[in-house]
Amino acid sequence: MKLLELEIHNFRGIRNLSIKPDGENFLIYGPNGSGKSAVVDAIDFLLTGQISRMKGRGTKDVNLKKHGPHVDYSAKDALIKATIKIHGLEESVEIKRSLDSPTKLVCKESIRDKIQPVLELASRGQHVLTRREILNYVTADSGTRGKQIQTLLKITDVEKTRNILVKVKNMLKNNYQGAKSSLNTISATINSNIGIQNFDEGKILEFVNINRNLLNGTPIKELKSNKLKDEIKYQTIPSNIRINIQLLKNDLDKLQNIKTNKNSKKIGNIIRELYEITLKINSHHKSDDAYAHLKLTRLGLDLLDADGKCPLCDTSWQTGNLKEHLENKIELLKGAAENLDRITELSENLVLKVNHLIGTLNEIIKSTEILGLTEEQGILEVWLQDLNMFLSTLEEDKYPDLEFESKVVEILFAPVSLEVVLDNIYSSACENFKEPSEEQTAWDNLTRLEENLKNYEKSIIDCKKSFESYEKGEILLSTFLESKNLILNNLFAEIKDRFVELYKEIHGIDETEFDALLISEGVGVDFKVDFHGRGVNSPNALHSEGHQDTMGICLYLALAERLIQGFIDLIILDDVMMSVDAPHRREICKLLANFFKGRQFFITTHDQTWARQLQSEGVIQSRNRIEFSNWTIEDGPSLNILGDIWDVIDVDLGGNDIPAAAAKLRRGSEEYFSQVCASLHAPVRFKFNGQYELGDLLNGAMSEYRSQLKHAKSAARSWENFEELERLKRIEEHSKGVFERINLERWAVNPAVHFNENNDFTLQDFKPVVNTFRELFSIFQCSKCGTFLHLVINGPKVEAVKCDCGKVTWNLKDK
Amino acid sequence: MGVNIIGKSLKVPKTVLEDVWLDTLSKLRDNPNFNSELVEKIESMTKVGLINSDDIIVLLKD
Numbered sequence: 001m002k003l004l005e006l007e008i009h010n011f012r013g014i015r016n017l018s019i020k021p022d023g024e025n026f027l028i029y030g031p032n033g034s035g036k037s038a039v040v041d042a043i044d045f046l047l048t049g050q051i052s053r054m055k056g057r058g059t060k061d062v063n064l065k066k067h068g069p070h071v072d073y074s075a076k077d078a079l080i081k082a083t084i085k086i087h088g089l090e091e092s093v094e095i096k097r098s099l100d101s102p103t104k105l106v107c108k109e110s111i112r113d114k115i116q117p118v119l120e121l122a123s124r125g126q127h128v129l130t131r132r133e134i135l136n137y138v139t140a141d142s143g144t145r146g147k148q149i150q151t152l153l154k155i156t157d158v159e160k161t162r163n164i165l166v167k168v169k170n171m172l173k174n175n176y177q178g179a180k181s182s183l184n185t186i187s188a189t190i191n192s193n194i195g196i197q198n199f200d201e202g203k204i205l206e207f208v209n210i211n212r213n214l215l216n217g218t219p220i221k222e223l224k225s226n227k228l229k230d231e232i233k234y235q236t237i238p239s240n241i242r243i244n245i246q247l248l249k250n251d252l253d254k255l256q257n258i259k260t261n262k263n264s265k266k267i268g269n270i271i272r273e274l275y276e277i278t279l280k281i282n283s284h285h286k287s288d289d290a291y292a293h294l295k296l297t298r299l300g301l302d303l304l305d306a307d308g309k310c311p312l313c314d315t316s317w318q319t320g321n322l323k324e325h326l327e328n329k330i331e332l333l334k335g336a337a338e339n340l341d342r343i344t345e346l347s348e349n350l351v352l353k354v355n356h357l358i359g360t361l362n363e364i365i366k367s368t369e370i371l372g373l374t375e376e377q378g379i380l381e382v383w384l385q386d387l388n389m390f391l392s393t394l395e396e397d398k399y400p401d402l403e404f405e406s407k408v409v410e411i412l413f414a415p416v417s418l419e420v421v422l423d424n425i426y427s428s429a430c431e432n433f434k435e436p437s438e439e440q441t442a443w444d445n446l447t448r449l450e451e452n453l454k455n456y457e458k459s460i461i462d463c464k465k466s467f468e469s470y471e472k473g474e475i476l477l478s479t480f481l482e483s484k485n486l487i488l489n490n491l492f493a494e495i496k497d498r499f500v501e502l503y504k505e506i507h508g509i510d511e512t513e514f515d516a517l518l519i520s521e522g523v524g525v526d527f528k529v530d531f532h533g534r535g536v537n538s539p540n541a542l543h544s545e546g547h548q549d550t551m552g553i554c555l556y557l558a559l560a561e562r563l564i565q566g567f568i569d570l571i572i573l574d575d576v577m578m579s580v581d582a583p584h585r586r587e588i589c590k591l592l593a594n595f596f597k598g599r600q601f602f603i604t605t606h607d608q609t610w611a612r613q614l615q616s617e618g619v620i621q622s623r624n625r626i627e628f629s630n631w632t633i634e635d636g637p638s639l640n641i642l643g644d645i646w647d648v649i650d651v652d653l654g655g656n657d658i659p660a661a662a663a664k665l666r667r668g669s670e671e672y673f674s675q676v677c678a679s680l681h682a683p684v685r686f687k688f689n690g691q692y693e694l695g696d697l698l699n700g701a702m703s704e705y706r707s708q709l710k711h712a713k714s715a716a717r718s719w720e721n722f723e724e725l726e727r728l729k730r731i732e733e734h735s736k737g738v739f740e741r742i743n744l745e746r747w748a749v750n751p752a753v754h755f756n757e758n759n760d761f762t763l764q765d766f767k768p769v770v771n772t773f774r775e776l777f778s779i780f781q782c783s784k785c786g787t788f789l790h791l792v793i794n795g796p797k798v799e800a801v802k803c804d805c806g807k808v809t810w811n812l813k814d815k
Numbered sequence: 816m817g818v819n820i821i822g823k824s825l826k827v828p829k830t831v832l833e834d835v836w837l838d839t840l841s842k843l844r845d846n847p848n849f850n851s852e853l854v855e856k857i858e859s860m861t862k863v864g865l866i867n868s869d870d871i872i873v874l875l876k877d
Contacts, residue, residue: 157832157865164868171872465876472848472875476839476857479846483838487831 001118001568002600003043004092005083010073011045011099012038015636019626023085025592025601027620029611030628035637036604040574043602046080046095047122049102068099071633075099087567088114121567149559158484165477172473176466181391183459188352189359190452192254193445197352208449214442225453234443243367243433244444245426251367252422254360258414267353274346277339294333294340301326347394354391358384363448364425371428376421383415485520491562492518498558499551502595506550506587527555546580553588557596572602577610582678585610589617593787593804616675618787618804623647645672649770658761665773666694666749673697676780679790680704680801698746701780702739708791708801709735712810719815728810738775745769782808836861853877 002023008014013035019026028036041051051064069078078099085092095107095115107115149155187199194207201223208228209219217232236242257263301323330337361384368377415421436444496518504514517528517536528536529551531543539551553576560571577585592601592614601619605611614620622645628637645668652661670693677684677697682704684696709732716725748761748769780789782803789808792800801810829837840858843849856874860866 155831157830158835160865161832161835164866164871167868168871168875171868172875175876468848469872469876473872475846475848476843476871476875479842480835480839483835483842487834487838491831 001087001115001570002085003082003570003602004085006039006043007079007081008039008042009079009081010070010077011080012041012051012068013070013631013636014038014042015070015634017636021600021602021624023600024624025603025614025620027611027614027625028604028628029608029625030604030606030637032606034606034628034631036606036628037574038636040572040602040604042080043082043570043572044122045099045102046082046097046105047119049097049105064102065099068102070636086111086114086118117567155488158488162477162480162484165473165480169470169473169477172466172470176463176470179459179463179466183456183463184351185355185358185391186452186455186459188355189362190449190456192356192359193363193448193452204449208446211442211445214439215446223453225450225457228446228450228453232443232446234439236440236443239444239447241370243370243429244436244441245429245433246436246441247444247448248364248367248429249426251360251363252426255357255364255414255418255422258357258418264414267350270346270350274343274350277343281339294330294336297326297329297333301330351391351394354387354394358387358391361387364422367429368425371425371432373425373428376424379415379417379421488520492520495555495558495562498561499554502554502557502591503551505591505595506554506584507547508587546584549577549580550584550588552576557591561596569598570600570602571596572604574604575606577605577607582609582613585613586617589613589619590804593617593619612671612675612678616679616788616790618785621786646770646774653763653767653770656763658763658766661766661770662749662761665770669749669773669777670694670697672777673701675788676701677704679788680708680780681791681793694746694749698742702742705735705780705789706732706739708798708810708812711798711812712801715811715814719811724811735779738772738779741772742776745772749773833861 003021003026004023005020006018008017010016017039019039028039030036037053041053044053045051045068051068065075069075076098079096080098081094081096083092083094089111093107093111093115095105097105105115105119190204191197191199194204196203205220205223208223212219212228212232215232215234217230220227220230258267361380365377365380365384368374368380496516499518500514500516503516504511507514511532513530513533515530515536517526519526527539529539529543530536531541534542539548543551553573557571577588580588603614603620611625615622615625631637645664649661649664649668652658652664673694674692674697676682677700680701682700684692684700687696709728713725713728713732716722716728745768748766781787782789782805784807785803785805787804789801789803791798792802798812800812802808836858840854840861843854843857844851853874857866857871860870860874
């Protein structure tokens with residue numbers, strides 16, 4: 001997309017403005033506060049429906065509809081209109097947007113799909129570079145820079161997706177841990193009922209067959225819930241309305257056992273030891289670190305694969321070296337290892353005890369329900385809830401802290417009123433149900449186990465399924481991260497190479513060895529640059545502000561070029577030149593002119609030298625420069641067409657306003673010849689105040705031109721290139737004639753002449769003066785590419801006078 | 816990444832996220848834990864903007 005015409009009405013300090021860049025580079029020059037950036041805002045708004053400057057930090061109270069229109073005007077009065085050229089369409093198209101409906105771009109429906117990619121890219125903010133952004137690219141910390149580059153490359157969405165996938169993985173992990181915990185609880189319930197410590201299929205089967213035998217059943221060989229009562233017939237009341245007093249007594253005894261001094265002491269000791277070790281770790285920052293390092297190192301050792309690559313940073317190690325390194329590290333952390341292993345051992349012991357308790361408690365709670373003992377049921381359910389909370393703390397690796405002091409835990413392990421509660425339950429059960437027969441207890445044992453086994457089998461399936469889902473979540477996340485690193489590193493490598501190329505082009509022999517690092521660092525982007533072969537550092541560590549500015553420009557151009565190719569040819573540089581010195585600005589001009597052909601730069605600046613250089617180096621054609629000045633609240637900026645002075649002089653001549661024409665010719669010539677002098681390195685009599693008059697500049701420019709032409713002729717003679725010598729002589733003859741005439745007529749642009757009441761300059765008198773100046777201008781500029789003739793200097797030697805396209809070339813080197 | 820020219824119409828360059836998903840999905844196709852149907856379902860989710868964690872969880876639990 002290129003900008004052909006732009007109209008702005010009542011928008012951000014501009015009342016009415018119409019410019020015609022015609023798809024070529026365009027320059028707005030003017031002091032601070034003259035409204036330059038408002039034009040940039042207008043283009044930004046036209047393409048995105050937003051104003052970038054009015055978003056972000058510190059803009060909370062800034063409102064597009066309220067602060068977008070020019071002061072005293074409303075949103076409906078603010079309109080931006082442009083004629084643009086977009087790829088894939090022969091005809092230019094008109095688009096417009098009003099602050100009244102910022103989200104609505106008005107254009108022909110037939111072109112909407114063609115313009116959509118342009119708008120999509122513009123919404124990524126890839127077309128505007130401001131001074132503030134340069135700082136964000138260069139001097140900011142990695143996180144801020146990362147955000148800036150992420151927004152530009154639209155990497156923010158990659159980070160959002162990564163976070164979503166991390167969340168998915170964690171949720172699936174929690175599901176899996178939940179399923180594992182259920183499995184542990186149900187296993188513990190089975191163990192508790194049977195009276196074994198650990199889940200053992202052989203022992204459970206033995207228990208089943210003893211009970212089957214009492215019921216005249218044959219032994220079974222496979223432990224399956226649906227096989228436990230195979231071929232056994234026993235008539236009884238369903239277990240959900242009946243209590244087996246003997247089994248209840250067993251369960252109650254187990255709970256009573258908790259209260260025994262021996263057991264309480266045992267549990268208390270475990271808790272106390274856990275608490276003390278944890279306290280020791282937490283009270284020493286270094287030991288806390290050692291503990292975390294140990295866990296990580298052990299995990300690293302587990303994840304180590306055959307090629308010996310580090311599982312954390314993917315760095316390749318020689319086979320076996322990393323394994324040895326990790327083992328040595330674990331050896332060094334021996335003290336921490338002892339504590340960690342002891343914590344794990346104590347925790348596992350506690351988990352086992354708690355699971356047993358929960359299993360038993362569940363059975364007793366069923367009995368309270370049958371007996372209708374709501375108060376006792378409530379007490380036991382609160383206890384069950386506390387135990388489950390304690391269990392999850394242990395399973396989540398959050399070892400006991402202050403909340404789990406031994407006293408608290410003692411209460412947690414047995415409510416104060418436990419004995420009374422259990423007595424009530426047993427008495428009530430004895431009152432309501434008679435002592436069971438041996439066969440009844442065997443049947444009830446099988447029934448209880450049948451139910452528990454069903455839950456166990458279901459838990460096994462749940463656990464397997466949830467593990468598979470968790471594994472998929474983990475694979476999805478790790479694959480995404482692997483791809484992210486691959487894509488970003490390739491992208492950053494390309495951008496870095498182009499950045500280095502552009503930067504070296506600007507700084508020439510000063511930075512021939514320059515290199516940089518641009519790498520993804522966590523969620524940020526790390527950017528470091530080399531300083532004269534002395535190693536890489538942050539850009540603001542050793543380089544000057546000017547160098548940092550050029551880095552920002554080069555990095556932005558490399559990024560923008562990578563992203564908007566073929567869609568938005570328009571690149572806006574809003575007052576980006578601050579600390580760059582004049583010679584390097586010239587190089588930046590050359591870079592824009594030669595490295596970005598086909599692009600349209602829209603440049604604003606308050607810097608007159610930069611504005612002149614942009615023209616003298618051929619970045620900006622004279623007709624595409626405007627100057628803003630004298631901004632007022634009523635009218636916005638005054639507009640001076642700096643571009644083609646001949647057009648505006650012709651207008652004055654047409655109106656017979658000779659003093660006005662003379663003033664414009666003088667002012668235009670002063671500006672023109674200051675650029676000529678800069679390009680030719682012409683000697684101009686130094687003035688401390690820097691206010692050079694036309695006479696100073698003209699003499700310097702003409703004298704240098706003559707001098708270099710003389711050198712060129714001498715060089716041609718030394719090469720015996722007589723054809724070139726003749727050509728140079730013709731140039732000399734022509735310029736000599738123009739210089740002589742200008743020396744005769746230049747007094748006519750002297751201001752004193754035109755402010756003299758007695759002057760009687762007529763149109764006929766002044767027109768030839770204008771024509772001579774016009775001829776003079778053309779001597780210093782290439783007729784083909786429009787650039788100023790400039791010296792080509794290599795080290796201390798002046799080698800040639802050239803224009804950018806090479807049409808004008810004078811060799812100055814002797815044979 | 817880059818400019819895709821399809822016939823005469825131009826498509827907006829892919830975002831980095833689109834590139835990352837393209838590479839991720841191609842790797843998942845070679846992973847035995849992910850069958851082609853699952854990869855296709857994930858792919859269709861990525862086409863409509865940012866993925867939703869709940870939808871992905873349902874998909875992975877299936």
